[in-house]
Amino acid sequence: FILEALKTTPLNKLNKPLYVLATADEETSMAGARFFAEQQMIKPSMAIIGEPTELVPIYKHKGHIAQSLHIQGKAGHSSDPDKGVNAIEIMYQAIGQLMDLQSKLKTQFHDEAFSVPHVTMNLGHIHGGDAENRICGHCKLNFDMRAVPELSDEQALAMIDEALAPVSAKYPSRLSLDLMYPTAPAFACRDEQNILALAEQLTGKKYQSANYATEAPFINQLGCDTIVLGPGSIDQAHQPDEYISLDYVEPTVHILQQMIKKVCF
Known part of the structure; x- marks a missing residue:
């Protein structure tokens, strides 16, 4: 879309530089966006993160933390439970916490800007044991948390550790907790350059929040006004028949061209 928008843009007449960032591993570690944030090689005044928002400007979104909880038990024959340590039974207590x-x-954490206004935690995948007549020697739970901007990643991780502390104390050295990949912080637009008013003017749509995570908090660290905006719907994302309607092509290109004209010329 951006390349199409640039076809008729007189780049030799720009008053401000225009950068097109291509990032790697956006779906998990967001390594590319983290690299740009760490290097601070560019200092744009405004940035647009391309995501399927139905061309609605997104000015705020939740973060994402994914962790694996491992319980190490002691396997044995189920006929004599006292000779083993059942990892599933310990996991049951950990899940309660x-x-x-x-x-x-x-x-404790509420933000009415979101359609789901609270922090969410999802227990997504669990596996333990290998036979019905064997004491479970290991159990693993993968879970995630999506925090509102008020809750930092550091605070969220500390709260998880605190919640599991009683089980860890009861079963020393049997619980371990690992990040599945680096955390993605929650995001809120600075709006120091009035990008929200400009985005509303060009799209004709009021800015909104989103419950999913993007690379925006990392690009935000470059010191610029950042929004998330793009063609397509999140309802089609991560689906077997994922697509973007061709109806989005012309308006998306037009919005990008107008944004460049307003900011860079």
Whole structure:
């Protein structure tokens, strides 16, 4: 879309530089965006992160933390439970602590800008044991948290550790917690250059928040006004028949051209 928008743009007449950033590993580690944030090689005044927002400007979104909880038990024959340590039974207690934390987060951190206005925690995948007549020697739970901007990644991780501390104390050296990939912080636009008013003017749509995570918090660290804006719908994202309607082509190109004209000329 941006390359199409640049076809008729007189780049030799720009008053401000125009950068097109291509980043790697956006779906998991966001390594490319982290690199640009760490290097600070460019200092734009405004940035647009291309995501399927139905051309609605997104000015705020939740963060994402994914962790694996491992319980190390001691396998043995189920006929004599005292000779083993059942990892599933310990995981049951750990899940209870996480569910209590889930309830606490719902009431403690609230942001009405979001359609789901509270912090969410999802227990997404669990696996443990290998036979019905064998004491489970290992159990693993993968879960994630999506925090509002008020809750930092550091605070969220500390709350998870605190929630699991009683189980860890009861079963020393049997619990371990690992990040599945680096955390993605929540995001809120600075709006120091009035990008929100400009985006509303060009799209004809009021800016909104989103419950998913993007690279925006890292690009934001370059010191610029950042929004998330692009063609397509999040409803089609990560689906077997993922697509973007051709109806988006012309308006997307037009919005990008007008944004460049307003900011760079």
